[in-house]
Amino acid sequence: MPVVSHVSDVWFRVTDLEVASGRGCVITTTAGEEYLDFTSGIAVTSTGHCHPKVVSAIVEQAGRFIHAQVNIYRHDLLERLAARLAEVCPDPIDTFFFANSGSEATEGAVKLAKQVTGRPNIIVFTGSFHGRTHLTMAMTTSKTAYRAGHGPLPSGIFVATYPSALDHGGDAEAASAACLAHVRHLLATQTAPAETAAVVIEPVLGEGGYVPAPGSFLRGLAELCAEHGILFVADEVQTGFGRTGKMFAVEHYGVRPDVVVLAKGLGSGFPISAIGAPSELMARWPRGSHGGTYGGNPIGCAAALATLDVLTEDGFLDAVTARGRRLAAGLVEATSGDPGVAEVRALGLMVAVEFRQPETGMPDTARVSAILGHCLAEGHLILMSAGTYSQAIRFMPPLVVSEGEIDEALSVFEKALEATR
């Protein structure tokens, strides 16, 4: 008898593994095999799988209160979490709306921007990933696969070019200047400043290939926004909560966003997301114009508070930076002399290796796929691709990854490089 699955096949699959449990960076399958998880469930399990502090916070909260719908009454962790987020978020962000997923929070941030500016349009960037709802699909440009067949998509979205140094011969400042000029051109030709509510940007492209934006670009963009009364919205869904070695990626660049979008790492795997903005801006969001049944769920808040306790432990973020450097240095060494490797990119534990065909310079999807397969089958290492053509391999281990686990992953990856050269 063929095995019949009752689970939708619409999810693309990185592996066919069925997991039974997880601890730190390691997952155990129902067949009893262990794998090193360098995906963190797509940059989610910031404190590792089942961190004991997060588990006990969830268990304790589940026994107290599971659902407290925010319109009906407030539970006692809601204000506590908002106050804690105000402490860790870049100034002047101090007020929060809670939701469940990154898409929902990104879409909510756009609603906020439209309401407070009275303007209809949004600027996003090439290579972006903002989610799967109709609006966030329209804002997502990393792959047509996410959008095709779902049209018509909402209008009012304009796309500027993301500053990739690799696309400018490795010159980050040239990328920055060209892409700032493109934003100015969009404002002059397609969406006038008076019609533009917000610019929404990932400070490091996530799904689009782990490409950090040059600091000069982000600062220039923030200045342009301030000049025209356009809100600067940082989508920190993937970059946030220590992933890049700082609590938020914008902190690397001294940029002060008007709005931040938070999800993924916030709950260590429990679904919770948030929109953060200064109180005076949040106060202009008309009461009742946004909401949701589950946003601010008590168990999600408990998981987030415990996660923040772990992330703010002394030396935690320094360790993320050190581990990221060790991983990036190891990858530079392992890939040197490999003509198929175009670039190693890293900010904290957001690390990628980009593959291009040596003869043509075209994206090398096949090599990436072969390496991922080899790492999984021969080294029990789970990695994932990124980029429009799946031409990059991204390393996003839990932030609690040890030096030994990094070295183990490097050794598996090196063997896969050799086997697929």
Ligand SMILES: Cc1ncc(COP(=O)(O)O)c(C=O)c1O
């Ligand atoms: C930068 C960014 N924004 C938004 C999203 C959407 O988040 P979710 O899948 O939780 O809806 C993602 C998901 O990968 C993301 O990486």
